Amino acid sequence: MRICHQCQTEMIADCNVNVEGGLYGIKISKKGGGIFRRASAKPKAAVCPDCGNVAFYIEDPRAFRV
Template sequence: IWGLCILKRICQQCHAEMVNDCAVTVQGGMYGIKISRKGNGLFNKASAIPKAAVCPNCGGVAFYIDEYKQFKK
């Protein structure tokens, strides 16, 4: 597929390749968390659902979003 880029995330602690696309939820809650930025104007708001990458070697966790380009000003 053209334009599809699968980013390999590397653990900052032990430098192993991380497992991407893990869900982020709040324990005991029905909903996860959401990252948003309020912009100027009616349609200038950005929001994304975060995902996590987990290191299978040391257990390190890194959060990321796929829609990061929406947050550029």
């Protein structure tokens, strides 16, 4: 469960992220120490139904910790 930072309302998670007008989604990546240590993920969004705040998150943040 995600709570809005602005108003502490429970956010609607698991929303897809797309760039308007294109077929391309946003991808977040981080270079690691080698070709197999590169972390990447497609972000998801959580939307606050009360104030409209949007938060991005990924499902496997541990892959970025290296």
